[in-house]
Amino acid sequence: MYAPERQQAILGRARAEGRVDVTSLAADLDVTSETIRRDLRELERRGTLRRVHGGAIAVERRLGIEPAVEERYSVQADAKERIAKAAVEHVLGLLPDGGSLLLDAGTTTVRFADLLPMDRTYTVVTHALPIASLMVGRPNVTVHLVGGQVRPGTLAAVGPWAERAFAEVSADVAIAGTNGISAGRGVTTPDMAEAATKRAILRSARQCVLLADSSKFGRDEFAHVADLSEIDTIITDSEVASDMVDEIRTAGPEVVEA
Template identity: 35%
Template sequence: MLAAERRDHLLDLLARRGKIVAKEVAAELRISEDSVRRDLRDLASEGLCQRVYGGALPVSPAVVDYGARQSVAPDGKRKVAAVAAGLVRPGGTVILDGGTTALAVAHALPRDLACTVITHSPPIAVALLDHPQAEVFMLGGRLFKHSAVACGAAAVEAAQNVSADLFLLGVTGVHPEAGLTTGDAEDAAMKRALAARAADTYVLASSEKIGTASRFRVLPWEDITGLITDRAPHDPVIEQLAENGVDVLRTE
């Protein structure tokens, strides 16, 4: 099999199976694992897969820049945001993560809702300017332009001085094995710091993120309260997550 044919075969396997195990593919094609790993490195360098130990997973489409992400699955994000906004109680305190789904949550909050919103995202703070009853606290630090959020040591330190009832967490990848992932190490650290300051953490996961992975792990499944998604309940990944004990909140 030529290199180009192997490449197409690997991409087809990734689409059909949702993952590639290098050892299994090498046995199927009767080639060395080194050859498979080399092919996966090439595909990963082109952004076509996410390499993990032993193979590869589908890459998340949510790793593109902030402006481009606003046009990715807007209907799904609105559905997820509507459910997430319903978790914010009058008088409660919510930490709202950055990203386009979290921005949709800010827009979905009732304008007359009296609550406290803690965020490290300037766009979310601006979106809440027309919510007169919402008290907004900004956490500062180095601006990570990809997701329009503050991160770094100063932001993590600021996060350690807040407390909340709820954290609405945005990620770029949701996978039963790879867990909850994002594309930047400092962003992942900030998300962990925020999750540690909330009583409950719910993951905002529109369908394009389900079954995909990014480079850096955010949290293990046991550290979250639930997952909010518009993915169909009989989707294999959603079924596996539910079997693993993850509380899945479905949109209408």
């Protein structure tokens, strides 16, 4: 396989899976690790990948391009499952019986909602259509659906209506997702309206929990959502580089690795 073909294969995998690692690529493409590192440097030079510890991530979201909701469910699926389970365990320790949750849009937050137990009562406020649809039939949950302009990319209502609605409540815990997280810029996302709604969610809860798989770390998206000091806990998977975890913890949040 020539270098251009190999680099195209690497880029395709990164776009499909969210992240690639040097060791797996070297084994699958039958080349040395140094050859893969050269390919990653070249792809980063072209602006199509961003190198991170041990591998690289695709950068489409840094350019404001978001994959369809259906595509995102399959990206990092195993990691999202572990994160969602750890998040349920963590949040149940914070949430009183009859307590309230603000649920942000996102594939991991949908899985979190699906795993919430049926033997406790709580109120859920969300702007995400998939979460509202999932929760509305549960007898132990009171669901409030926030309105606004629905973004096809996330199936979430955003804009001034949504922001005002979240500002009018004070919840026990907010569960938020993100497209990017870094020590320098904090929590970021490609869309400004989405970012403003996420800010409203985070500011309306006493505890803020962020769910982010390892592919989101080291990414700086277009629109700033919040500084890391505004986040109480980040729940991620075990693939995040240890030095990056240390940087995040230094900035304030507790980091739970599932």
